[in-house]
Amino acid sequence: MSGSIKEQINKLRQEINEHNYRYHVLDDPLISDAEYDRLFQQLKKLETTHPEFILPDSPTQRVGAAPLKSFHSVEHTVPMLSLDNAFTEHDVMAFDQRIRDKLHTTHPIEYCCEPKLDGLAINLRYEKGQLVQAATRGDGMIGEEVTDNIKTIRTVPWQLKGEDVPDVLEVRGEVFMSKKSFNQLNDDAQAKNEKIFANPRNAAAGSVRQLDSKITASRPLAIFCYGIGLVEGMKLPAKHSEVLSCLERWGLRVNPFTAVVEDEKGCLLYYQKMAAKRDSLPYEIDGVVYKVNALSEQERLGFVSRAPRWAIAHKFPAEEAETIIQEVEFQVGRTGALTPVARLKPVHVHGVTVSNATLHNMDEIHRKDIHIGDHVVVRRAGDVIPEVVSVITTKRSSDIKKIKLPTHCPVCHSAIEQIEGEAVARCTGHLVCSAQRKEAIRHFASRRAMNIEGLGEKLVEQLVDAKLISSMADIYSLTHEEAANLERMGDKSAQNLFDEIEKSKTTTLPRFLYALGIREVGEATAKQLAMHFKTLEALQQASEETLQQVEDVGPVVAAHIVHFFHESHNREMIKKLLKAGIHWPEIKVGYQLPLKGKTFVLTGTLNEMSREEAKEKLEKLGAKVAGSVSSKTSYVVAGSDPGSKLDKARGLGVAVLDEKNFLKLLVKGC
């Protein structure tokens, strides 16, 4: 008896999974929704009476797992990169020219064109065809594990289909919410007096980053896959478009508007076509992506910093709307810079209500001839802060008011100075100015700096206003009681904050330098400085001339750095921070040594470099290169005609990288 129930359950499970695939992935259902529901209910009923036959891949199980306390970090095997943007036809032509120059060819380049979905990038890891992990992009190197949440998305297969599924496959895709689902979600939220999402992108991101996957399960999310991060145990086809076909064959969903074009002119035509379609698509797209189709050419082109040279996002023009400037206020930034901000009559721009827009600086105000009371065009481009594009002078009334630079800081009342030749006016209050202090502390705690989660704008504001902290160093002497007594805080949040503060003490020198907020020292410069000087002491003692030996550091930046370390209050603060226990690993060779502690074994012939070169590159990144495979080996790099080392690696379950993925891994340290 139970045998036949088991068989019935198995049959129904397979049947429903197949219908799911046809409906969600192929968009080609064989049966009606009602018929589907009937099958689903039948399976559910059988499983309720015979829970011993419920398998994890049953469609009834896509409901979410037990809530998590926090997300686990996942180090991406291959970094998740970002894309450069093109805004004009000229940018696209220049992109194509750069590619042909790099490839030394005058022939047209074949491109694969895809819509650029506006959602959240996800890496799906399949082992032997089974979904084992899903992670967000995070900072590109380290993301958050969101497997349970992603498993609730119906268009994400738990098991890949087909005979030729690779041993390991990491697929990259965009998780998104359709326009309709987004509107429904917000309508429901409004009815229940709950949080409204600003746009479908935020709704998708907010839904994926839920600790309780049952909440994610209740949100109508979908995915389009657009590439592969890592593949082991199979040779990829020659073209990106063929890779996408493989993904489709394995049951993954690929955007149906993907097209291969002959050259850059084909890209521009594709752009026009998608721009015309944009409004009628059921999901948001914010542009299109062009990718060099031949994988061998992609490899030759490689990467610059965080983006591949072989792909570009051609963005649609930012959305614009018309409104009125009601008032202009001046905000004080971390370095005292005064930014005029227009308070607008609230207006809808691309699905978001905009009530503030930056006016950048006084020069911009004069150049655009902006006055209080003017009718203006505001633009909101992606995540960028809305800005005032232009004044509609034909609508100007007689009672407009001139915008005046204040003579004194609106926060601390110190004098405002404007250095000749500089567009920016600054408050001279420095640490006296609570606005500057707040901004400096907020920057110190931000994700790319010391990464103290929870210590955002609002909390910093509360802490500074309550005089509990007045500098970044004070963060580390805050007491549990002080934090817990704050409004909206409580014991648990205070504990979380403390855990985060404690965690932040273990950092890296580049992060610490960036966190200090030295003028003109962004993330990239902080990395260059750390790589060059290796220790904080050496950097502190460097002269302007020595500093200028560092790439990207010119006389202005060098002067800012020297000035920063010269100020006794900064030196005192650094002392306090170090005394509080902030520390980082010693820098020996490279600035980050991303492969430190990893052992590699090379086998077979590599196309792009000799084994000697590969060894050298790996060692530069901190890895050890060994001659034979053991259980301690982290990776075996297998070129063509690999030897017995590969078999041994497989036998021991050691990760194997083919040349393409090996090259991608090397990018980590470049």
Ligand code: IVH
């Ligand atoms: S390719 C190395 N293709 O855009 C290539 N990205 O700005 C990296 N995105 O993080 C991405 N649609 O989240 C690619 N068809 C598409 C895309 C796409 C949306 C997102 C993705 C990425 C971001 C880069």
